[in-house]
Amino acid sequence: MVWKNDQVSELETKKIIEVAKGQLNAHGDFVELGCYKGDTSLLLAEILRDSNKKLWIYDSFEGLPKKSMEDASVMGENFRGGELFATKREVKERFLRAGLPVPVIKKAWFSELKDEDLPEKIAFAFLDGDFYDSIRVSLRLVENKMCSGGKIIIHDYDNEALPGVKKAVDEWLLEKSIKKEVYQSMLVTAL
Numbered sequence: 033m034v035w036k037n038d039q040v041s042e043l044e045t046k047k048i049i050e051v052a053k054g055q056l057n058a059h060g061d062f063v064e065l066g067c068y069k070g071d072t073s074l075l076l077a078e079i080l081r082d083s084n085k086k087l088w089i090y091d092s093f094e095g096l097p098k099k100s101m102e103d104a105s106v107m108g109e110n111f112r113g114g115e116l117f118a119t120k121r122e123v124k125e126r127f128l129r130a131g132l133p134v135p136v137i138k139k140a141w142f143s144e145l146k147d148e149d150l151p152e153k154i155a156f157a158f159l160d161g162d163f164y165d166s167i168r169v170s171l172r173l174v175e176n177k178m179c180s181g182g183k184i185i186i187h188d189y190d191n192e193a194l195p196g197v198k199k200a201v202d203e204w205l206l207e208k209s210i211k212k213e214v215y216q217s218m219l220v221t222a223l
């Protein structure tokens with residue numbers, strides 16, 4: 033099963049499926065920070081269809097925030113504040129149309145999220161906030177909730193148009209000794 037995904041390449045999609053499926057027996061739920069229209073969320077919901085895990089997805093539903101200095105790139109000029117706007121309602125309707133369980137959908141800037149807005153334990157996290165601050169905050173939100181053996185995929189880690197992603201991840205990795213693999217533009221980490 034490979035859903036059409038406008039945001040993630042086909043190879044990356046296959047990798048997400050492989051990693052997420054591998055987490056079905058791990059302790060905790062699945063989360064996606066930065067869901068946009070829900071392409072990857074639908075994929076994750078399909079993977080979770082017969083499991084007792086929940087999917088939790090997060091977005092400003094106001095599009096991207098403003099860039100910081102760390103995000104400056106001539107190749108990424110099309111990524112601007114307000115781009116990638118989707119509504120919570122359209123995402124919810126896509127799940128209903130697909131006959132998939134509607135996930136927990138939270139509308140917030142990541143910096144406004146509290147500990148209790150995320151599941152107690154996380155088995156799989158997909159972080160796709162595009163910018164330095166968004167990824168930095170996402171990592172902080174999930175890091176202490178990951179189960180032993182939990183997996184985090186950070187999209188656009190190796191993407192010259194979005195240099196803030198790599199910067200935020202590399203700063204975070206400095207404090208950690210964890211297994212990691214770069215796959216296409218993504219960083220796959222195992223805790």
Ligand SMILES: C[S@@+](CC[C@H](N)C(=O)[O-])C[C@H]1O[C@@H](n2cnc3c(N)ncnc32)[C@H](O)[C@@H]1O
Pocket residue numbers: 039040064065066067068069070071072073090091092093094095096097116117118140141142143160161162163165166
């Ligand atoms: C590239 S899109 C996500 C694509 C989605 N993961 C997929 O695979 O279809 C990035 C999303 O992150 C959201 N986003 C980025 N930074 C954010 C932040 N700091 N707080 C809330 N949402 C944010 C944007 O609104 C946008 O919808």
